[in-house]
Amino acid sequence: MGRPLRLGIAGLGVVGGGLLTALAQAGPRLQGRFVIAGVSGRDSSLARTVDISPFPWFDDARALAARPEIDVFIELIGGAVGPAKQAVEAALRQGKAVITANKALLAEHGHALLQLCERHGGSLAFEAAVAGGVPVIGGLREGLAGARIDRVSAILNGTSNFILSTMEAQSLDFAAALALAQAKGFAEADPIMDVSGADSRHKLAILCGLAFHCLPDPGSIRMAGIERVTPLDIASARRLGFRIKPVARLERRGARIEASVGPALLPLTHPLAHVDGALNAVLVDAAPIGRLTFSGPGAGAGPTACAVLADLINLLDGAQRPAFGVGAAQLTSVLPVASNAAGRHYLRVQVMDRPGTLAAVSHELGAMGVSIDSFHQDAFSQQRASVPIFLTTQLCQLEALDAAIAAIARLSSTLEPPLSLPIAFDSTPSPEEG
Ligand SMILES: NC(=O)c1ccc[n+]([C@@H]2O[C@H](COP(=O)([O-])OP(=O)(O)OC[C@H]3O[C@@H](n4cnc5c(N)ncnc54)[C@H](OP(=O)(O)O)[C@@H]3O)[C@@H](O)[C@H]2O)c1
Structure with missing residues (x-):
């Protein structure tokens, strides 16, 4: 020694x-x-x-x-x-x-x-x-060094996960659940990095470096925060068979990579739908191994110290490797973004309760080639000046949906910018299943 x-x-x-x-x-x-x-x-x-x-x-x-x-x-x-x-x-x-x-x-x-x-x-x-005490860095860099990684799906921010889980479990709105997270020490006095998705986006960029040898400018990753999710959205998603989770995703699409961070609807059958509280989880789909699941405490003194000790022991044992598995010359920084991926989406549009409103919303969606899969209006909301309408779309291109949402936001009957959340993993089989 x-x-x-x-x-x-x-x-x-x-x-x-x-x-x-x-x-x-x-x-x-x-x-x-x-x-x-x-x-x-x-x-x-x-x-x-x-x-x-x-x-x-x-x-x-x-x-x-x-x-x-x-x-x-x-x-x-x-x-x-x-x-x-x-x-x-x-x-x-x-x-x-x-x-x-x-x-x-x-x-x-x-x-x-x-x-x-x-x-x-x-x-x-x-x-x-990334993910505090969960050994996902070493898992990707060493454990999966010989695999071809196709998809990384994760919950990387314990604060956001705690807030959404608490909103659902205790029927609280965002502000009340945030206050509870702060009281329990799960959220900073200034929670913006956590709830805006910026913290998850940093972590996802690092995972992208390890999984795809591309460490992108985090700004090139599509990001949404959880601040606009309401108990109505959570109930609406539940009625449709989904839970809303703060999801970070990387997916290989040919030569491109789809990368996003934000609240998404997950089918109740998806493993991430049941990762609750402040826990983190990372699912990796890779060939020829199939799916791996890493899960555990993503923050806190003990778990994080444990991860630092792992790095220290690697050093002491002389086992350190290139930080991202490859040298700087092989680590690209330009994310070949798949920005227009097709998917299904959930929409909530707050509108004036007057005749023709729904027709106008569906017209704007139809004009961009976005088909409605389901529609719901809360019975209790009827007869009021302002009502939320809930829609899910069929498979559509993201750019078309963004354009339709912009047009809906401009309608005189629309009272606030529509909320749009992706429906993740509902029809796409994992690579080993497909
Ligand atoms: N908290 C977690 O669970 C967690 C999990 C994973 C990763 N991380 C990461 O770990 C890092 C530390 O997080 P933390 O939660 O431990 O933060 P923290 O509790 O706010 O501690 C920050 C420490 O940095 C010290 N500091 C601030 N400015 C300094 C300066 N100019 N020179 C020297 N020291 C300075 C502070 O000194 P004083 O004590 O004297 O004020 C304090 O001890 C961050 O990068 C964070 O993202 C945190």
């Missing part, structure tokens, strides 16, 4: 605190193989869940990252720019090993970091960055 690796840990919050606790209880694969040579946070005087007094303190994470005595820099600060990025770059420029849980940094700057890493002979590991 060589000398112990000297760790520099920057960020001592949920994940950093969890890591220090886990390191203090290190099992046989870690014992005697590391020393904590420095820690960094914003404020050394803050009360913490773990005693950091034995460790040298650094006000500046960049200075810690660049210290010659540090072998492994562990970045648990967060954010795509600022100190996290600068500190990781400083460590990679010196050829050090970097472990990070920072999906925003990887999704926004992964390609440049990988190049830096290769140029200077360092390494970059990030098991904690």
Whole structure:
């Protein structure tokens, strides 16, 4: 056994605190193989869940990252720019090993970091960055290294999943379910990254890098938030045999990839329809293996620390691999997007209750070649000035639907922009079934 690796840990919050606790209880694969040579946070005087007094303190994470005595820099600060990025770059420029849980940094700057890493002979590991404690990074990169991945379907944001599950279970509206998520510690004071889909989009970009060797600009992935989903939508979906879940999807379509993040209707028979609360799950359809399911806690001190330890043990065992399974030169950044995929959709249109309204809505859909599969208007809503109408479409092109929705939004009887949600996996068999 060589000398112990000297760790520099920057960020001592949920994940950093969890890591220090886990390191203090290190099992046989870690014992005697590391020393904590420095820690960094914003404020050394803050009360913490773990005693950091034995460790040298650094006000500046960049200075810690660049210290010659540090072998492994562990970045648990967060954010795509600022100190996290600068500190990781400083460590990679010196050829050090970097472990990070920072999906925003990887999704926004992964390609440049990988190049830096290769140029200077360092390494970059990030098991904690997607689905927290669920070992999906290693699963895709190592376990499925020899497979052809066709589809990744996932629930990657525990906050959104908790909110939608709670709205359904307790008949709450979005604001009340969000408040509950915040009270239980499942949502930040500013929940925008989670509920808008931006957090899932970062994670999906990383999974795309691993599954298809394409680490795209996250902005090229179609994204929708869960904020506009109402209890009426959830009940309406249920009546049709679906549940609404925050779904992240990647699918190979010939030479193109369909990529999207947002609330979607899932048939009750689909495995993701039953992943509730704050859990994460990732389903991978690959040849010649078939379907694999990864599921578990996607956040929290313990699960995330566990993923960081896995990266550390890989390093100690000399088992680190190219971060995305291939070198920077083979990792493309341009997503060959399949933007006009065909699918079925659910629509809710809030309209004035007056004659001819439904005809006008169906006219706009028909004009774009979108056929209605089912229609429902809540009996209790009748006789009111404003009523929601619920529709499902037959298979249609996304661009045609978007155009029809824009036209419906312009109708004088339409009171707010229509809500459109994809109906996922209802007719497409998985590759091994098809
Ligand atoms: N929370 C999770 O369950 C989870 C799961 C997976 C991945 N992640 C990722 O893990 C990372 C950390 O998340 P977290 O939840 O642990 O965040 P957090 O609780 O907010 O902790 C952030 C830490 O960074 C420190 N920090 C902020 N600015 C700094 C600076 N300029 N220099 C040095 N330290 C600085 C803070 O210092 P002070 O303590 O002194 O204020 C704090 O200790 C993020 O990239 C996040 O996306 C989190």
